[in-house]
Amino acid sequence: MEATKANAAYSAGAEDLGLLRKKLEKEQRALRIHAFLKNKASVVGLVLVLLMIVIALAAPLLTGLSGTDPYTNAVTQRLQAPSAEHWFGTDDLGRDVFARVIYGTRISLFVGFSVSVLAGAAGLLIGLYSCYNKVLDAVLMRICDGLKAVPSTLLAICLMAVLGPSIRNVILSLAVVSTPSMARMVRSAALSAREQTYVEAMTCLGATPSHILWRHIMPNTLSPVIVQMTFVFASAIITEAALSFLGAGVPVPEPSWGSILSQGRTYIYTAWWLILYPGLFTAVSVMGFNLFGDGVRDLLDPLSH
Amino acid sequence: MAEQKETLRVDSLSTSFHTERGLLKAVDGVSFTVGKGEILGLVGESGCGKSVTSQSILRLYDEKYTAHYEGHIYLDGVDLLALSPAEMRKIRGSRISMIFQDALSSLNPVFTVGSQICEPLMIHQGLNRKQAMEKAVELLRLVNIPAPERRVLQYPHELSGGMRQRVMIAIALACKPELLIADEPTTALDVTVQAQIMDLIRELNQKLGMSVMLITHDLGVVAETCDRVAVMYLGQIVEQADKYAIFDDPRHPYTWGLIHSIPQLDGDRTKPLYSVEGMVPLLSQVPQGCCRFAERCPKATAHCREAMPELQEVTPGHWVRCWMGTGEE
Numbered sequence: 197m198e199a200t201k202a203n204a205a206y207s208a209g210a211e212d213l214g215l216l217r218k219k220l221e222k223e224q225r226a227l228r229i230h231a232f233l234k235n236k237a238s239v240v241g242l243v244l245v246l247l248m249i250v251i252a253l254a255a256p257l258l259t260g261l262s263g264t265d266p267y268t269n270a271v272t273q274r275l276q277a278p279s280a281e282h283w284f285g286t287d288d289l290g291r292d293v294f295a296r297v298i299y300g301t302r303i304s305l306f307v308g309f310s311v312s313v314l315a316g317a318a319g320l321l322i323g324l325y326s327c328y329n330k331v332l333d334a335v336l337m338r339i340c341d342g343l344k345a346v347p348s349t350l351l352a353i354c355l356m357a358v359l360g361p362s363i364r365n366v367i368l369s370l371a372v373v374s375t376p377s378m379a380r381m382v383r384s385a386a387l388s389a390r391e392q393t394y395v396e397a398m399t400c401l402g403a404t405p406s407h408i409l410w411r412h413i414m415p416n417t418l419s420p421v422i423v424q425m426t427f428v429f430a431s432a433i434i435t436e437a438a439l440s441f442l443g444a445g446v447p448v449p450e451p452s453w454g455s456i457l458s459q460g461r462t463y464i465y466t467a468w469w470l471i472l473y474p475g476l477f478t479a480v481s482v483m484g485f486n487l488f489g490d491g492v493r494d495l496l497d498p499l500s501h
Numbered sequence: 502m503a504e505q506k507e508t509l510r511v512d513s514l515s516t517s518f519h520t521e522r523g524l525l526k527a528v529d530g531v532s533f534t535v536g537k538g539e540i541l542g543l544v545g546e547s548g549c550g551k552s553v554t555s556q557s558i559l560r561l562y563d564e565k566y567t568a569h570y571e572g573h574i575y576l577d578g579v580d581l582l583a584l585s586p587a588e589m590r591k592i593r594g595s596r597i598s599m600i601f602q603d604a605l606s607s608l609n610p611v612f613t614v615g616s617q618i619c620e621p622l623m624i625h626q627g628l629n630r631k632q633a634m635e636k637a638v639e640l641l642r643l644v645n646i647p648a649p650e651r652r653v654l655q656y657p658h659e660l661s662g663g664m665r666q667r668v669m670i671a672i673a674l675a676c677k678p679e680l681l682i683a684d685e686p687t688t689a690l691d692v693t694v695q696a697q698i699m700d701l702i703r704e705l706n707q708k709l710g711m712s713v714m715l716i717t718h719d720l721g722v723v724a725e726t727c728d729r730v731a732v733m734y735l736g737q738i739v740e741q742a743d744k745y746a747i748f749d750d751p752r753h754p755y756t757w758g759l760i761h762s763i764p765q766l767d768g769d770r771t772k773p774l775y776s777v778e779g780m781v782p783l784l785s786q787v788p789q790g791c792c793r794f795a796e797r798c799p800k801a802t803a804h805c806r807e808a809m810p811e812l813q814e815v816t817p818g819h820w821v822r823c824w825m826g827t828g829e830e
Contacts, residue, residue, distance in 0.1 A: 217654065330566065392606055392609075393601055393603060393606040393607040394606060394607050394608055394609040394610075396561065396601070396607075397599070397601060397607040397608075397669075397672075398609075398620070399559075399561055399593065400559055400561065400593055400594060400598065400599040401593060401594030401598070401620060401621040401624065401672065402590045402591060402592070402593035402594035402595060402621065402624055402625060403590070403594075403620065403624055404590060407624070412609050415609075415611045415612075416609075416610075416611060
C-alpha cells in the first residue's frame with residue numbers, strides 16, 4: 197500500500213505501469229481460478245463445502261421450512277418413516293431427524309473449523325520454534341512422536357474420558373490429536389526455508405532470530421499449513437462423529453451426527469432413515485473437504501502441477 | 502598503501518568446525534587488513550577457506566554447536582569476536598554488509614524487493630515503512646536500476662540476474678557500511694553483466710569511500726577491480742601483495758600456477774593450458790608438519806616436506822609463505 201503511494205509520488209510515467217501490474221495480477225488470479233475450476237474433483241469439493249456451510253448457517257431457516265425443531269420429543273410420533281411432515285422421519289423419541297441432522301451440520305462444522313484453526317496455530321508455533329532451538333526441537337518433537345504413537349481416535353477417547361464430555365473438550369482433544377502432524381510439517385518446511393541463502397542474508401543484515409523466524413520463515417510455511425488445515429477439518433468431522441457415536445463426544449441431547457447414528461443403531465432393521473441421513477451427511481461433507489483440500493494443494497503447490 | 506587507516510584487521514583468525522571426524526580447522530591463522538576505501542581480493546580454489554573467512558568476520562556460524570573461532574577481528578579497533586550476539590547484530594548490515602553469489606536465493610521469494618531493501622533500514626535506522634520505502638527507491642537509483650519506483654513493487658523472480666544482484670547490493674548499502682564483503686558476487690552472472698556489477702562495486706567504493714573485501718576465484722576480476730590481493734590455500738594465506746606485484750611477480754608456486762592457468766589471448770595455442778596438478782585435499786587430510794602445498798608443488802624439495810614455511814615479507818608489502826619465495830621466482 198505504502199509502496200503504491202511512493203510509486204505515485206516518484207514518477208507520473210510509472211502510473212500506467214502500475215495499472216499494467218494490476219492487470220497482470222488480475223490475469224494471474226484468473227488463470228489460477230481457471231486451473232482450480234478445470235479440476236472437476238476440486239469443484240465438486242468446493243460445491244459440497246459451500247453447501248455444508250450454507251446448511252449450517254441457514255439451519256433455523258431450513259427447519260422453519262419443515263416446521264420442526266431438533267429437541268422436541270413426541271412419543272406418539274416415534275420411529276415414523278420419512279413423510280411430508282417429517283422429511284427424514286423421526287427417531288425413537290419422536291424427534292425430527294431432518295432438524296437434528298441439519299443442526300448436526302452446525303456442530304460438525306464448528307468442531308471442524310475450531311480444531312483446524314487451533315491445530316494450525318499450535319502446529320505453526322511448535323514447528324517454528326522447534327526449528328529455532330535444538331534442545332526445544334528435541335523435546336517438542338519427542339512429545340509429538342509420543343502423541344503420534346497412539347492411534348488418534350484412541351487418544352481422543354482417552355482425553356475425552358479425562359476431560360469429560362462437552363463440545364469444548366471435543367475440540368480440545370481433537371486439536372491435541374491433530375497438532376503433532378501439523379507441527380512436523382511446519383518444522384520440515386521451516387527447516388528447509390532456514391537453510392535458504394535469504395535467511396543467511398537476513399542474518400547478515402543484523403535481523404534478530406525471532407524477526408527472521410516470523411517474518412521470513414513463517415510465510416514460507418503457510419501454504420502447506422493451509423492445505424493441511426483442510427484435511428484436519430475433514431478428519432475432525434469424522435473423528436467427532438466417531439467419538440459421539442461411542443458416547444465420548446458431544447453430549448446428548450445435542451444433535452451430533454455421531455450420536456444420531458448411535459441411537460439409530462438399535463433400530464437399524466426397522467428404521468433405516470435413522471442411519472442413512474446422518475451417515476450420508478458425514479460421508480458427503482468429509483469427502484467434500486478432502487476434495488477441496490486436494491484442489492487447494494494443487495493450487496498452492498506449484499510442483500504438483 | 503600500508504600507511505592508510507585500516508577498516509578491518511584480521512589477526513591470526515582460525516575457524517574450526519565440529520564434525521564427525523573431530524574438530525576441523527577450515528581457516529588456520531589467517532591475518533590480513535583491509536584499508537579504508539581499499540578493495541582487497543581474496544582468491545583461491547574452491548574449498549580453500551575464502552568463504553569461511555568472510556563468514557567468520559560476520560560470525561555467521563552457530564558458535565554453540567557448529568563452529569569455534571580463535572584470534573581477533575578488529576573493526577575500527579573493536580574486536581568483533583569479543584562482542585555479545587546482540588552487539589554483533591548491530592554491526593551486521595549496518596557497519597559490515599555482505600552480498601552473496603546467488604542473488605535469487607538470497608532474496609525471499611514471498612516479499613517484493615522494495616520491502617526487502619526496507620528491512621535493514623527499519624532494523625538499524627528505525628525508519629518507518631514509508632520513509633524506508635522512499636529510501637529504497639533512492640538506493641535502487643544508486644545502483645543504477647532504471648525506473649526504481651516500479652522495481653520496488655516487483656518480486657525477485659520478476660527481475661533478471663544482474664538486476665537481482667543490484668538489488669542485493671542496494672540492500673547491503675542501505676545503512677552505508679564501512680565494509681562490504683562480496684562473496685563471489687558475479688559467479689552466477691554472464692560476462693557482460695559481471696563487468697557491469699564489478700564496475701558498480703568499484704564506483705560505489707570510490708563514491709562512498711567504502712572498503713570492499715572481494716572473494717572470488719576469477720583472477721580476471723581481481724586484476725580489474727582490486728587494490729591488493731591475498732591468495733589462500735587450505736585455510737592459510739600463502740601470498741599477499743599489491744595487485745601489480747601479484748600478477749607481475751608471483752612468488753608462491755600456487756599463485757604462479759593460478760595465474761598461468763588462465764588462457765591468454767596471445768598465448769601459444771599449440772600447448773595445453775597449464776594446470777595445478779592434483780586436487781585440494783579434504784580438510785581432514787590436510788598435510789601436517791610440512792608446506793601444505795608441497796604435494797602439488799612442481800618445485801617442492803625435501804625441505805618443503807619437512808617444515809612449514811611462515812609468511813615472510815620479501816619486498817615491502819609482499820608476503821609469501823614459501824621456502825623459495827625469497828629466491829628467484
